[in-house]
Every structure is written in structure tokens, then in C-alpha cells.
Amino acid sequence: MYNTVNILHSYWAYLVLLILILxxxxxxxxxxxxxxxxxxxFRISLFTLIVSHIQLLIGLVLYFVSPRFSLFSELGMGEIxxxxxxxxxxxxxxxxxxxxxxxxxxxxxxxxxKLTSASKxxxxxxxxxxxxxxLLSRIPWNTWFD
Numbered sequence: 001m002y003n004t005v006n007i008l009h010s011y012w013a014y015l016v017l018l019i020l021i022l023x024x025x026x027x028x029x030x031x032x033x034x035x036x037x038x039x040x041x042f043r044i045s046l047f048t049l050i051v052s053h054i055q056l057l058i059g060l061v062l063y064f065v066s067p068r069f070s071l072f073s074e075l076g077m078g079e080i081x082x083x084x085x086x087x088x089x090x091x092x093x094x095x096x097x098x099x100x101x102x103x104x105x106x107x108x109x110x111x112x113x114k115l116t117s118a119s120k121x122x123x124x125x126x127x128x129x130x131x132x133x134x135l136l137s138r139i140p141w142n143t144w145f146d
Contacts, residue, residue, distance in 0.1 A: 023048040024128040031121035100134035
């Protein structure tokens with residue numbers, strides 16, 4: 001089960017990154033360009049929210065079925081924090097990516113309450129861009145392309 005969920009999590013991450021780059025870029029460029037907010041923009045931001053939440057659910061399943069999870073009881077938190085690989089997989093990657101998905105959720109919720117196109121795009125651009133930066137910062141790049 002672990003291998004299947006791990007593969008699903010890895011491939012779904014490509015979709016999340018692609019859609020998040022599209023959504024953040026769309027919001028930034030339309031904000032700068034003074035464009036009007038359209039139904040297509042709403043669908044892009046909603047799809048970003050949905051795929052990121054699905055990735056969170058897949059990631060949570062992966063976290064708890066991972067063989068690394070038993071290291072908490074075997075080594076303890078102090079030893080996990082001393083090892084950069086275990087710290088990345090057990091602490092940094094999950095926590096930072098959950099924060100990124102929270103930012104996507106907040107950005108999506110806040111943009112719906114705005115009345116003007118400029119303010120909608122501004123909120124989406126800020127929250128989605130910060131979420132993208134956080135996601136990119138904690139991807140285990142050395143194993144992602146293996």
C-alpha cells in the first residue's frame with residue numbers, strides 16, 4: 001500500500017504544482033494588467049483549491065503508512081531533528097506543505113468576499129504565490145526525479 005500511495009502522491013504533486021503555477025501566474029498577470037475577473041478565473045482558483053486538498057489527503061495517508069513514521073517511537077523527536085533526511089520527511093515537508101495549503105484555502109476564501117476584480121486578483125496572487133514558494137521549498141528534489 002505504501003508504494004502505491006507514494007507513487008500517487010508524487011504524480012499528483014506534478015498536477016498540484018502545474019495548476020498552482022497557472023493560478024498564481026494568472027492572478028499576478030491579470031492583476032498587473034488590470035483585467036476583469038471572469039468565470040474562468042474562478043474555476044482556475046477553485047480547481048487549485050480542490051487538487052491541493054486532494055494532495056493533502058493523499059499526503060496524510062502516506063505519512064501514516066510510511067515506514068519512516070515508526071521512527072518517532074524508535075528514535076524519538078530529538079534524534080529525528082538531528083537527521084536532516086528524517087527531519088525533512090517527518091517534520092518539514094508535512095508542516096510547511098500544510099501551511100501552504102492553508103494559505104491556498106485562505107486566499108480562495110478571501111477572494112470570494114472581494115467585490116472588485118483588482119482586489120480578487122490581488123488576494124489570489126499574494127496567497128497563491130506564497131503557497132507556491134512554500135511548496136517548492138520543501139519538495140525533496142533529490143528523490144522526486146528518481
